Amino acid sequence: MKIVQLFGKGVCPKCGKGDVFSNLGNILKFSSPKMNESCPNCGYTYERENGYFLGAFYISYAISVGELLLVYFITQFFTKNVWEIISMMCLVLLLLIFFNFRVSRLIWIYIFNK
Numbered sequence: 001m002k003i004v005q006l007f008g009k010g011v012c013p014k015c016g017k018g019d020v021f022s023n024l025g026n027i028l029k030f031s032s033p034k035m036n037e038s039c040p041n042c043g044y045t046y047e048r049e050n051g052y053f054l055g056a057f058y059i060s061y062a063i064s065v066g067e068l069l070l071v072y073f074i075t076q077f078f079t080k081n082v083w084e085i086i087s088m089m090c091l092v093l094l095l096l097i098f099f100n101f102r103v104s105r106l107i108w109i110y111i112f113n114k
């Protein structure tokens with residue numbers, strides 16, 4: 001199931017075996033996710049040209065907006081204080097920053113590869 005493979009380290013869109021990311025990143029250690037340059041299994045190059053992943057920012061933006069809307073609608077049941085809602089949105093955005101990074105790049109890779 002491809003959508004399941006989007007989470008975690010992700011798998012190569014070409015062979016379906018090699019990891020796309022060598023580590024997941026850790027928000028507590030301020031270590032960002034490291035992406036392999038090519039597939040360790042089949043050698044497929046993930047970044048096909050310079051700036052290839054700029055388009056992933058649009059996907060990341062859409063994912064973030066979706067998450068923030070979800071957080072807004074959930075937190076408004078518990079509080080009507082705008083600052084509490086905004087701070088909860090910022091907290092969730094910070095906690096999911098590496099998740100969004102990985103998922104947006106994986107979706108971007110999968111859009112242009114079969």
Ligand SMILES: [Zn+2]
Pocket residue numbers: 012013014015016017018039040041042043044
């Ligand atoms: Zn591969």
